[in-house]
Amino acid sequence: MRDDIPRVPADTRSRILDAAELLFKEHGFDGTSMRMITGLAAVNLAAVNYHFGSKELLIQDVFRRRLADLNNARLARLDALEAEAGGAPLKPSRIVDAFFGTALRMAADMEGGGHTFMCLLGRTYTEPNEFVRKFLAEEYSECVERFLAALYRALPEVEHTEILWRFHFMMGAMSYAIAGTDALQLVTGKFDDEDPDRLAPRLMSFLLGGLRAPLADGGN
Amino acid sequence: MRDDIPRVPADTRSRILDAAELLFKEHGFDGTSMRMITGLAAVNLAAVNYHFGSKELLIQDVFRRRLADLNNARLARLDALEAEAGGAPLKPSRIVDAFFGTALRMAADMEGGGHTFMCLLGRTYTEPNEFVRKFLAEEYSECVERFLAALYRALPEVEHTEILWRFHFMMGAMSYAIAGTDALQLVTGKFDDEDPDRLAPRLMSFLLGGLRAPLADGGN
């Protein structure tokens, strides 16, 4: 009568993290109560405080669990590219793929929770919750620094400030493409018949076009 | 002892709307209580329910107040462009400016609340609150349809689906550029010395570069 491979993690900690990730993505932090989390995870209400200490610490752990993997995968790819290039500057398209493509591949994982997490991350960028913001900035800084340095080398003729801005714009386009597509659908229902696998190549060509666009008048 | 021009609107309704707009932008809907709103607006707690009926109806009115202006300004600009062109397809750059440039000009209004509202709008796109989403979709649909039609005519060689996606990506880049810049600052503090007036030209050239990018392999 037992399933050979239990779908739901038996361990309480993971079940809470999975439930919290999903509910935070759907309803935000303030819109998600402990009771919703423990209800979905089918664990006792007191379990969250026992295992994580508080709701805030749970939020941090939800991010920590996946963010390290994501950024390590990005850096590993960048390392591989740099080793391959042997000191020469990289192609911008490869750098963009290593950073944004890696995130998109994580977002394509619909079963393991990668998609849910990337949606959550996307909506969190525009939620200026003080302590989550600081936490994310710290977790991200090393990775972002490495990629910016690579872009500076790859585009020596472009001012650093300009590259910084374009990196920022690319983050926005990607976050919104992931978090906003099944959320808002401003153009109602227009993406319903769309193959989700086509998102990545479409977005990548958009990002590269933006990154390589001619500089604005008076821009530096 | 009286100010000649009172800074704060005397009228209760407007004070509530202003306070709610600011607090929703800062803390989200669930993170903002009636008591916070009425406290900041310096009106009585019961005033919200008297003037708006409920918190949900207040949220709707916060959007309604500015969204109509924004989209009418966009459509007026599009009308002017189309009248000027006299039946010929428009240049993509003009269309993009009419839609996104108009929003950026609203976001540049730091005193009148335009900036606050655009930040709020940006964060709301990634907050899949059921009833706000539907409300926004309705308020937006006419305007988006008109601009999509203009883009279809302006770029006859590009598939409609592709244009739809790129419009979506542009929305994301802009929303995030406005809502995320003073919120997250992933690259900590790096934008502090930046002139906010430079955002618009930088973003516009990025958007156009993305819109005109070569199509992805296998894209339609």
Place this chain on the structure above:
DNA sequence: GTCTATAGACGGATAGAC
């Protein structure tokens, strides 16, 4: 480690005086 029970604060909404 898991549970029940509850403390103590805060949420939205409203009744009724002025």
Place this chain on the structure above:
DNA sequence: GTCTATCCGTCTATAGAC
């Protein structure tokens, strides 16, 4: 229209039995 006072539900967190 504005105010006070209050209802009643939900929230996070914790104490203490098992």
